[in-house]
Amino acid sequence: MPEIIEPFRIKSVEPIRFTTPEEREKILARSHWNPFQIDADDVLIDLLTDSGTSAMSAAQWGAIMTGDESYAGSRSFKRFASKVQEITGFKHVIPVHQGRAAEKILMSLVGGAGKVIPSNNHFDTTRANIEFTGTEAADLVVDEAKNFDMDFPFKGNIDPNKLKALIEARRPDVPIGMITVTNNTGGGQPVSMANVREVSSILRGAEIPFYIDACRFAENAWFIKQREAGYEAKSPKAIAQEMFSYADGATMSLKKDGFGNIGGFLALNDDALAEQARNLLILTEGFPTYGGMAGRDLEALAVGLDEVLDERYLEYRAATVRYLAERLLEIGVYVVRPPGGHAVYIDAKRFYPQIPASQFPAQVFVCELYRTGGIRGVEIGSAMFGRNVDGVEVPATQELVRLALPRRVYTQAHVNYVGEVIAEMYKARDAVRGLKMVKQAPFLRHFTAEFAVV
Numbered sequence: 001m002p003e004i005i006e007p008f009r010i011k012s013v014e015p016i017r018f019t020t021p022e023e024r025e026k027i028l029a030r031s032h033w034n035p036f037q038i039d040a041d042d043v044l045i046d047l048l049t050d051s052g053t054s055a056m057s058a059a060q061w062g063a064i065m066t067g068d069e070s071y072a073g074s075r076s077f078k079r080f081a082s083k084v085q086e087i088t089g090f091k092h093v094i095p096v097h098q099g100r101a102a103e104k105i106l107m108s109l110v111g112g113a114g115k116v117i118p119s120n121n122h123f124d125t126t127r128a129n130i131e132f133t134g135t136e137a138a139d140l141v142v143d144e145a146k147n148f149d150m151d152f153p154f155k156g157n158i159d160p161n162k163l164k165a166l167i168e169a170r171r172p173d174v175p176i177g178m179i180t181v182t183n184n185t186g187g188g189q190p191v192s193m194a195n196v197r198e199v200s201s202i203l204r205g206a207e208i209p210f211y212i213d214a215c216r217f218a219e220n221a222w223f224i225k226q227r228e229a230g231y232e233a234k235s236p237k238a239i240a241q242e243m244f245s246y247a248d249g250a251t252m253s254l255k256k257d258g259f260g261n262i263g264g265f266l267a268l269n270d271d272a273l274a275e276q277a278r279n280l281l282i283l284t285e286g287f288p289t290y291g292g293m294a295g296r297d298l299e300a301l302a303v304g305l306d307e308v309l310d311e312r313y314l315e316y317r318a319a320t321v322r323y324l325a326e327r328l329l330e331i332g333v334y335v336v337r338p339p340g341g342h343a344v345y346i347d348a349k350r351f352y353p354q355i356p357a358s359q360f361p362a363q364v365f366v367c368e369l370y371r372t373g374g375i376r377g378v379e380i381g382s383a384m385f386g387r388n389v390d391g392v393e394v395p396a397t398q399e400l401v402r403l404a405l406p407r408r409v410y411t412q413a414h415v416n417y418v419g420e421v422i423a424e425m426y427k428a429r430d431a432v433r434g435l436k437m438v439k440q441a442p443f444l445r446h447f448t449a450e451f452a453v454v
Contacts (some may be wrong), residue, residue, distance in 0.1 A: 004316055004319045005316070006411070007312040007313050007315075007316050008313075011058065019044070024370060025371060027039075028367055028371055032450035032451055032452070033363070033367050033435055033451035033452065034363075034446075034448075035048065035366050035370055035376045035377070035378070036378075042374075043375070043376045045373075045376070045414055046406070047343075047375060047377045047378075047404050047418070048377065049406075050404040050407060051255040054255075054259045054260070054304075054406055054407035056259055056260075057303070057307055059307070060259060060303045060307075061300075063299040063300050063303045064299060064300050065296075067294060067299045068295040069294060071287055071290070073289055074289050074295045076302075077095065077295070079298065080093070080298035080299070081095075083302040084267060084305070087240055087241060087244070088214075089245055090268055092274035093265055094265060094266040094278060094281055095263070095291030095298065096263075096264045096281070096293075097263065097264065097285060097292030097293055098262060098263065098264045099215060099253025100125040100129060101284070101292060103126050104129050105277050105281060105284070106277070107130050107132070108280060110175040110176050111129075111130060111133030111134065112133055112175075113134035115134070115136070115175055116136040116137075116166070116174055117136070117137055117174070117177070118140050118158070118166055118177050119137070119138070119139065119140065119158070119177070119180055120139070120180055120183045120186065122178070122185070123180060124385070126178075128443045128444050135175075138166060139185075141157070142158070146397075148347055151338050152338075153228075153338070154191060154223075155183070155186060155190075155336075156179075156180070156181065156182055156183030156186060156191040157192055157195040158191075158195060160195075163177070164202060167203075167206050174208050176209045176210070176211050177203040178211045178213055179191055179199055179210075179211075179213070180215075181212060181213070181214060181216060181220035182220045182340055184216070185380065188216070188340025188343050188402075189336070190223035190341065192227075193228055193231065193242065193243060196212075196246050196247075209248040209270070210246070210247045210248050210249075211250060212243070212249075212251075213250070214250040214257075215256040216256050216341060216342055217240050217243065217252070217257055218236055218257040218308040218314060219318070219341030220243070222314040223341060224239050226318075236311060240309065249269060249270070250265075250266075250268075251264070251265075252265050254304070257308045259300075259303075259407060260297065260300060260304055262293060262297055263293050318339075320405060320412075321340060321343065321344060322338075325339035325344045326339075327419040331426055332426060333346060333351060333422060333426060334346070334347040342404055342405065343402045343405060344403045344405075345380070345402050346400065347400060348362035348365040348381060348399045348400065348401050349362075349398070349399040351365060352364060352365065352429060354430065355434040359435055360383050360399075360434065361381070361399045361434065362379040362381035362383070362399040363379045363382075363383045364432060364434055364435055365377070365425075366401055367435070367451075369422070372421050373420075373424070375403075375421055377403045378402050380400040380402050381401075382395045383437065383446045383449060384396070385398075388440065393437075433453055433454050434453075435453060436452055436454050438450050
């Protein structure tokens with residue numbers, strides 16, 4: 001079979017600035033050893049996130065020129081809502097400027113002290129918006145997800161027995177159940193259709209509404225097509241439609257599988273809840289037919305939702321992540337297996353065994369990655385998910401580094417360079433020291449935290 005190539009041509013390019021190791025050392029010190037604080041102009045290859053960093057297509061740029069910027073009743077909203085409804089089947093589509101705004105609105109309505117919301121794994125903003133209301137965010141992912149070396153096909157699945165036990169113990173405290181597709185915290189791992197169906201049945205049997213965090217729904221649909229019996233001949237769109245049919249609503253950042261630089265939605269079937277959500281939307285985001293976005297954004301996203309379900313694109317997307325993962329495994333670097341759909345996840349705990357969790361080995365890795373090659377990644381470990389209880393740091397259960405690949409942005413040569421830089425780091429890993437956190441915010445501390453070398 002011929003090599004999988006990028007299923008697009010590049011018509012516009014953007015120059016990137018090269019820096020020296022000496023410059024990067026100073027930049028790291030100035031940013032307090034937190035890559036979030038580094039100016040984008042000082043980054044050579046930016047793998048911090050795949051959120052809002054996609055390259056839009058010629059068709060999307062063309063759609064931008066047709067945007068209807070009417071404050072109320074915009075035809076661009078109608079086109080956008082129609083496309084979301086075509087894919088998800090949900091009755092109410094409420095646009096927001098990004099996914100966390102949908103989470104904020106939903107959790108403000110269903111959360112509260114003493115409650116608990118189960119999921120496979122809640123990612124950072126979801127967890128923060130849940131916990132901000134006083135609700136507990138419960139992670140019920142299958143045990144296979146904890147074994148990074150196991151090639152289990154659906155490590156994003158919720159453990160149905162854990163879900164049943166939680167409901168049995170705390171049914172009055174569970175306002176909704178959720179599932180994230182793909183499971184970002186656990187390595188970008190997919191959820192099987194069988195698991196979505198079973199989770200839906202359990203929740204609906206207990207009369208608990210079921211919501212999907214759908215940021216990477218198309219990538220999840222592709223993995224179902226590739227790995228789950230009975231779906232080989234189905235299109236990603238048909239698979240996505242079935243997946244959404246088992247839920248009562250969804251939150252989504254369209255900055256991922258919408259090819260958008262901004263945008264998101266809250267979609268749901270409950271009429272009364274939708275009315276409350278729109279009232280909150282008007283307070284925080286804007287009128288219900290633009291919700292924090294311009295009409296041109298809504299037009300571009302409607303096009304993006306079609307493009308992301310293209311099989312050639314999804315095949316290339318998964319192959320790119322797999323290619324980088326295989327290169328790192330050849331070096332001897334431990335990564336979460338099998339590779340997910342949007343990022344490679346490196347096990348920093350095993351990369352730097354001499355650095356304890358209290359000294360943030362994954363944060364050390366992202367700093368060394370920048371220092372060595374000007375590449376920016378993100379820590380998914382104790383800086384992001386650890387806890388500070390009465391001044392005592394409680395480490396996270398995992399110390400991962402996510403290298404998230406922006407959609408349609410980098411070429412194979414860029415990916416090869418990433419592998420070469422990490423190979424250099426691997427050779428010098430024994431001499432690297434840990435970090436200590438010297439400043440943090442009460443929520444989502446990893447965005448603004450400041451560190452110092454131990």
